[in-house]
Amino acid sequence: MDANIRVTPPELSLVQKIKKSLVHNMVTVFFIILCVIGFYYSGLTFGFLINSIISRLVRNSFLVLALLLPVMAGMGLNFAIVLGAMCAQAAIIFVTHWGVVGMPGIGLTVILTTPLAMGLGYLTGKLFNKTKGQEMIGGLILGFFSNGIYQLIFLILIGSVIPFNNETLVLSSGVGLRTTIDLAGGMRYAIDDVWKLPFTMAGMAFGVATILHAVYRYIKGIPTLAQKPRQKKYLLSGATGVAFIAWLLYIRSGSSYINMITVPMLTVILIALMCIFTTYFARTKLGQDFRTVGQDRHIAGVSGIHSDNTRLTAMILSTVFASWGHLIFLQNLGTFSTYGSHEQIGFYSVAALLIGGASVTNAKISHALLGTFLFHTLFIVSPLAGRNLFGDAQLGEYFRVFVAYGVIGVSLVMHAWRKQIEGRRRLSQQ
Amino acid sequence: MNTDHKNDHYVLDMRDIGKVYYGTRVLGGINLQLKPGEIHAVLGENGAGKSTLMNILFGMSVIHNTGGFEGQVVVDGEETFITSPVEAMHKGIGMVHQEFMLIPGYSITENIKLNREITNPGLLSRIAGKRLEILDFDAMNKDARKALDKLGLNIEEWVKVAGLPVSFMQFVEIARELDKENLKVLVFDEPTAVLTETDADRLLETMRMIASEGIAILFITHRLDEVKRVADRITVLRDGQHVATKNIEDTDVFEMANLMVGREIKMTTAEVDTSTDKKVKLEIKDLYVDMPGEVVKGISLDILDGEILGVGGLAGQGKIGLANGIMGLYESEGSVMLDGKEVILNNPEKALKQGLAFVSEDRRGIGLLLDTSIELNIVITAMQIQRQFLKQYGPLSQRENNRIRQHALKMIEELDIRCTGPQQITRRLSGGNQQKVCIARALTLNPKVLFVSEPTRGIDVGAKKLVLDTLVQLNKEHGMTIIMTSSELAELRMISHRIAIINEGKLEGILPPNASDVDFGLMMAGEYHKVKGREVKADE
Numbered sequence: 001m002d003a004n005i006r007v008t009p010p011e012l013s014l015v016q017k018i019k020k021s022l023v024h025n026m027v028t029v030f031f032i033i034l035c036v037i038g039f040y041y042s043g044l045t046f047g048f049l050i051n052s053i054i055s056r057l058v059r060n061s062f063l064v065l066a067l068l069l070p071v072m073a074g075m076g077l078n079f080a081i082v083l084g085a086m087c088a089q090a091a092i093i094f095v096t097h098w099g100v101v102g103m104p105g106i107g108l109t110v111i112l113t114t115p116l117a118m119g120l121g122y123l124t125g126k127l128f129n130k131t132k133g134q135e136m137i138g139g140l141i142l143g144f145f146s147n148g149i150y151q152l153i154f155l156i157l158i159g160s161v162i163p164f165n166n167e168t169l170v171l172s173s174g175v176g177l178r179t180t181i182d183l184a185g186g187m188r189y190a191i192d193d194v195w196k197l198p199f200t201m202a203g204m205a206f207g208v209a210t211i212l213h214a215v216y217r218y219i220k221g222i223p224t225l226a227q228k229p230r231q232k233k234y235l236l237s238g239a240t241g242v243a244f245i246a247w248l249l250y251i252r253s254g255s256s257y258i259n260m261i262t263v264p265m266l267t268v269i270l271i272a273l274m275c276i277f278t279t280y281f282a283r284t285k286l287g288q289d290f291r292t293v294g295q296d297r298h299i300a301g302v303s304g305i306h307s308d309n310t311r312l313t314a315m316i317l318s319t320v321f322a323s324w325g326h327l328i329f330l331q332n333l334g335t336f337s338t339y340g341s342h343e344q345i346g347f348y349s350v351a352a353l354l355i356g357g358a359s360v361t362n363a364k365i366s367h368a369l370l371g372t373f374l375f376h377t378l379f380i381v382s383p384l385a386g387r388n389l390f391g392d393a394q395l396g397e398y399f400r401v402f403v404a405y406g407v408i409g410v411s412l413v414m415h416a417w418r419k420q421i422e423g424r425r426r427l428s429q430q
Numbered sequence: 431m432n433t434d435h436k437n438d439h440y441v442l443d444m445r446d447i448g449k450v451y452y453g454t455r456v457l458g459g460i461n462l463q464l465k466p467g468e469i470h471a472v473l474g475e476n477g478a479g480k481s482t483l484m485n486i487l488f489g490m491s492v493i494h495n496t497g498g499f500e501g502q503v504v505v506d507g508e509e510t511f512i513t514s515p516v517e518a519m520h521k522g523i524g525m526v527h528q529e530f531m532l533i534p535g536y537s538i539t540e541n542i543k544l545n546r547e548i549t550n551p552g553l554l555s556r557i558a559g560k561r562l563e564i565l566d567f568d569a570m571n572k573d574a575r576k577a578l579d580k581l582g583l584n585i586e587e588w589v590k591v592a593g594l595p596v597s598f599m600q601f602v603e604i605a606r607e608l609d610k611e612n613l614k615v616l617v618f619d620e621p622t623a624v625l626t627e628t629d630a631d632r633l634l635e636t637m638r639m640i641a642s643e644g645i646a647i648l649f650i651t652h653r654l655d656e657v658k659r660v661a662d663r664i665t666v667l668r669d670g671q672h673v674a675t676k677n678i679e680d681t682d683v684f685e686m687a688n689l690m691v692g693r694e695i696k697m698t699t700a701e702v703d704t705s706t707d708k709k710v711k712l713e714i715k716d717l718y719v720d721m722p723g724e725v726v727k728g729i730s731l732d733i734l735d736g737e738i739l740g741v742g743g744l745a746g747q748g749k750i751g752l753a754n755g756i757m758g759l760y761e762s763e764g765s766v767m768l769d770g771k772e773v774i775l776n777n778p779e780k781a782l783k784q785g786l787a788f789v790s791e792d793r794r795g796i797g798l799l800l801d802t803s804i805e806l807n808i809v810i811t812a813m814q815i816q817r818q819f820l821k822q823y824g825p826l827s828q829r830e831n832n833r834i835r836q837h838a839l840k841m842i843e844e845l846d847i848r849c850t851g852p853q854q855i856t857r858r859l860s861g862g863n864q865q866k867v868c869i870a871r872a873l874t875l876n877p878k879v880l881f882v883s884e885p886t887r888g889i890d891v892g893a894k895k896l897v898l899d900t901l902v903q904l905n906k907e908h909g910m911t912i913i914m915t916s917s918e919l920a921e922l923r924m925i926s927h928r929i930a931i932i933n934e935g936k937l938e939g940i941l942p943p944n945a946s947d948v949d950f951g952l953m954m955a956g957e958y959h960k961v962k963g964r965e966v967k968a969d970e
Contacts, residue, residue, distance in 0.1 A: 300545070
């Protein structure tokens with residue numbers, strides 16, 4: 001038999017390539033442009049911006065990474081991470097009440113929150129298996145609903161049914177928690193303060209890691225994905241690493257504000273571990289099952305993969321990671337709104353992931369990290385830019401709200417638009 | 431070819447298989463024996479029971495959720511009770527699916543090894559169990575390569591399936607089955623339906639190669655020449671009954687076609703209209719319709735004034751796409767002229783305004799507003815398109831409930847719609863009566879041409895006749911031009927003046943209703959021109 005047909009995509013000219021990648025990444029490109037414009041008009045110094053972004057990036061990344069597994073399993077953006085956040089908050093409240101502080105406090109919180117998050121993740125997964133195709137709206141509503149239960153417990157039952165004698169935490173009536181809880185003197189910075197490095201040092205370590213990774217991949221390729229060695233993109237990322245280190249060396253030689261910035265290394269290491277786990281997980285049998293179920297439940301079922309169980313596992317993992325992520329989030333923040341913090345992080349994390357270029361069906365680590373970076377940049381610069389442009393502090397606040405909720409809408413619409421453009425192109429090629 | 435196996439060893443033996451769905455018998459008395467290394471073709475029209483038989487073999491849940499089946503399945507001399515496709519796989523029964531069971535976003539290797547991935551223990555798997563073992567892509571690629579090489583497929587195993595030509599997808603499916611070590615029986619479900627002729631030839635060769643290794647092949651198809659070329663034996667099913675099992679040497683294409691279509695029931699056929707002076711009502715030229723699963727690839731057809739034209743063909747060949755395309759429900763291209771005036775395509779509103787009406791095959795999906803009353807269902811299109819039954823007050827309009835009620839009552843009486851009254855909601859009506867409401871709505875538009883798709887699908891025998899009679903009556907009394915699409919050849923032959931057979935998205939030919947079973951069978955199988963060796967003129 002003779003079957004020497006090779007399937008190669010048609011050669012594209014450079015202009016076509018650029019156009020294609022612009023269309024493909026149009027959501028991210030749009031928000032990068034927005035960030036640059038916002039930064040220009042905000043009047044912030046670069047050093048201040050970097051400082052704020054690093055602290056927020058470290059705070060939020062873990063939570064955003066917790067969203068990746070459900071996307072892999074085809075369940076869309078997991079708005080139900082709110083439940084994980086609630087678990088973490090509940091655990092923190094009790095640990096604060098018992099007066100366990102610092103790292104032991106964190107340890108105890110993890111021990112308390114993990115089984116709770118597993119239980120709630122299991123229930124969420126059960127619910128999602130009954131509402132296939134509507135996981136996102138289901139998760140959203142589930143978040144609101146469970147907020148009701150959360151409020152019932154902490155606003156009404158605490159102090160009346162659950163004995164809870166603590167003047168700093170409980171309202172003066174003796175029933176219900178105060179609206180804000182301060183972690184100062186407790187678990188605030190418990191993880192962050194373990195090991196801190198100057199930003200320039202940490203940055204150089206990161207740069208070296210980038211170069212090593214690029215060199216390794218350039219020589220070896222990715223055999224599992226049949227990616228050949230000598231890919232040009234690794235030269236590019238290696239060069240970026242070199243440039244980054246050079247820039248940092250330049251900064252160190254001067255007396256910039258940037259030299260004063262520090263990075264909480266343990267938190268960064270935790271985030272890195274999460275990234276490594278996600279990558280590793282994607283290459284396991286279970287990870288492959290996640291992807292198969294995500295791509296086509298019917299085919300997965302016919303090949304003998306229990307899609308319901310797989311989805312359940314995805315939800316449990318995601319909820320547990322979200323609870324840990326929220327713990328990192330809160331210890332960095334140092335204070336939280338008892339009845340609102342958890343509700344917010346659902347939206348913020350989803351928005352961050354979407355800006356990074358992820359879609360409802362495809363989300364990578366790079367999307368999560370880049371998205372968190374862009375989202376917080378926009379979050380920092382937009383109120384100031386709004387104020388400077390329109391001369392009204394109220395407008396600045398409005399911009400912040402717009403950024404948080406508007407981006408979800410804008411990026412969903414842009415993803416849909418992108419799909420349409422790509423679909424049309426595919427049709428015209430046939 | 432392994433025509434003669436002297437031993438009586440059967441690798442698969444299905445004995446006296448029957449199946450009843452909700453009180454309707456769809457399969458009965460089927461016997462099917464497969465010897466190792468033979469190619470056994472299963473022939474039958476749509477609805478003959480081929481898919482049900484395969485569903486039973488693979489233990490699909492649709493069988494077990496509806497009360498199981500009758501008879502015995504013996505695999506390799508051992509009676510088995512297969513309750514899931516995975517179990518079938520473990521027993522060594524594989525299938526090359528008609529709609530590919532491939533994940534487009536995966537590489538060929540990943541698809542071949544789907545849920546049979548090779549794994550190595552890793553750090554996490556020691557703690558958390560086997561499912562966290564790491565995939566060994568090297569080993570998987572090697573296995574995939576071996577299977578692909580066996581098929582002579584010179585394609586890199588890591589290429590993504592999305593974007594591969596259809597024939598390659600087919601071969602990837604086959605490679606997946608071959609990669610399963612204990613494979614004994616391989617089912618090909620209409621494998622050549624989507625292939626070009628050269629690809630189909632290659633596939634047939636491959637089938638023979640696989641069979642020569644001792645694997646039994648069950649070949650489900652309706653392409654008779656292919657059967658003649660590769661099969662060792664054939665089994666013909668018709669209306670859920672076992673008609674015949676024959677050695678291929680003892681039969682020919684004509685007999686097979688006859689066995690497939692031949693009806694034992696006597697039936698009336700419409701009179702053949704011999705008058706030739708009729709003018710063309712609707713002229714279809716080079717129509718292409720992109721309806722998923724029913725693609726039309728360039729049909730040219732003239733429909734005469736006052737005739738009933740039947741449109742037949744096997745499922746998935748494009749007969750359904752014809753009406754849907756002209757009515758603007760799916761993207762289409764080409765030219766359609768009604769009374770010499772161009773019909774605007776891709777716009778249902780314009781099509782309706784120009785005097786075309788359509789009774790859809792998807793009655794409950796797009797045909798009816800199920801929770802709305804009968805009367806409103808009947809007039810709604812006329813209200814929307816022709817502003818009938820409306821009183822205008824400047825920019826505002828109001829429904830004329832009186833006239834709607836009168837019209838509905840008239841229709842209910844004329845079409846004999848059995849209901850509690852015009853205000854009953856259509857969800858509660860039986861299938862036949864729902865169909866009549868659809869027809870009533872189309873009639874309210876006073877169409878010049880009426881398209882009716884699958885008018886008798888899912889309704890019982892008595893109601894079928896009523897619906898068909900209604901169509902004949904409309905045609906005779908009002909001279910309405912009707913284009914009826916149906917999967918049931920018998921009913922097309924009952925009422926149509928001419929029958930157009932669609933095959934592979936193209937017009938295979940036009941036959942009079944009294945043409946022989948063999949001719950219809952050959953045309954539906956796409957063999958007519960090959961066998962008869964001549965062009966059929968469209969106005970024959």
